[in-house]
Amino acid sequence: MAEEVNAFPQTLTIAGTDSGGGAGVMADLKTMQERHVFSTAVIVAVTAQNTLGVQDFMALPKKLIDEQFASLADDLAIKACKTGMLADAEHVRIVADNLRKYDFGPLTVDPVMIAKGGAALLADDAIEVVKEELLPLATIVTPNLPEAERLTGMTIATPDDTKLAAQQLQAAGAKNVIIKGGHGDTDTVSDYVLLADGHDFWLSSPRVDTVRTHGTGDTLSSCMTAELAKGHDIETAIRTAKDFVEAAIKNTIQVGHGHGPLNHWA
Numbered sequence: 001m002a003e004e005v006n007a008f009p010q011t012l013t014i015a016g017t018d019s020g021g022g023a024g025v026m027a028d029l030k031t032m033q034e035r036h037v038f039s040t041a042v043i044v045a046v047t048a049q050n051t052l053g054v055q056d057f058m059a060l061p062k063k064l065i066d067e068q069f070a071s072l073a074d075d076l077a078i079k080a081c082k083t084g085m086l087a088d089a090e091h092v093r094i095v096a097d098n099l100r101k102y103d104f105g106p107l108t109v110d111p112v113m114i115a116k117g118g119a120a121l122l123a124d125d126a127i128e129v130v131k132e133e134l135l136p137l138a139t140i141v142t143p144n145l146p147e148a149e150r151l152t153g154m155t156i157a158t159p160d161d162t163k164l165a166a167q168q169l170q171a172a173g174a175k176n177v178i179i180k181g182g183h184g185d186t187d188t189v190s191d192y193v194l195l196a197d198g199h200d201f202w203l204s205s206p207r208v209d210t211v212r213t214h215g216t217g218d219t220l221s222s223c224m225t226a227e228l229a230k231g232h233d234i235e236t237a238i239r240t241a242k243d244f245v246e247a248a249i250k251n252t253i254q255v256g257h258g259h260g261p262l263n264h265w266a
């Protein structure tokens with residue numbers, strides 16, 4: 001097929017759905033749409049969810065996941081992809097196998113573990129598999145503080161701990177790392193970035209006092225993916241995504257009774 005018919009920037013999210021529309025694949029597709037790329041999805045799991053929490057979920061059978069990957073590889077020209085909720089060790093392996101099989105461009109790994117309401121979206125025994133199979137494929141990994149602690153086995157209490165954790169994630173194979181500070185309790189949210197070439201910096205923004213932050217991590221990682229698909233470098237993609245999420249939290253919309261969604265068109 002001639003390459004020019006497939007020239008428009010195309011992205012892929014490999015993740016779980018959120019019936020409530022605020023997180024997961026739904027947040028990814030909305031974000032990618034806002035960033036003017038064409039978005040596609042491989043659904044790994046389906047959740048029954050609203051702003052109050054995750055009521056139930058089920059991961060899809062391997063055959064159907066493999067077929068979704070094959071369908072995309074047969075026709076589209078995906079330029080960047082991301083992973084989100086992957087449910088359990090078996091599904092992390094299925095996704096890693098497919099990512100080794102097909103070239104979908106730079107990979108953003110959002111190591112989704114626990115939803116804001118407390119539901120586990122990744123089984124404990126999958127964490128080792130994420131480290132061994134997914135991090136070596138990652139262009140960038142985007143853990144929040146609790147996720148970085150689980151992935152490294154460290155307790156992160158100081159900025160120096162954060163830096164050390166990022167170095168460990170890089171040693172585990174992720175080329176670039178952002179450790180998100182949103183789960184801390186300071187007035188300023190500081191994210192730490194360690195790039196492949198060793199260059200590092202902090203991105204800080206004032207904490208917004210709101211419970212309407214559902215899907216923040218998904219929005220950040222899918223915005224990065226969109227920018228990478230457009231050909232931007234990793235630092236530009238990170239800075240654009242941080243600004244996008246900040247605006248989406250500040251201009252939040254009134255949806256649901258609990259952890260409401262971001263405003264993706266802010």
Ligand code: PLP
Nearest residue numbers: 016023024085112115116214215
């Ligand atoms: N549901 C799904 C399917 C997700 O992928 C995620 C986050 O990645 C969440 C829920 C959790 O979102 P939050 O922790 O922002 O509530």
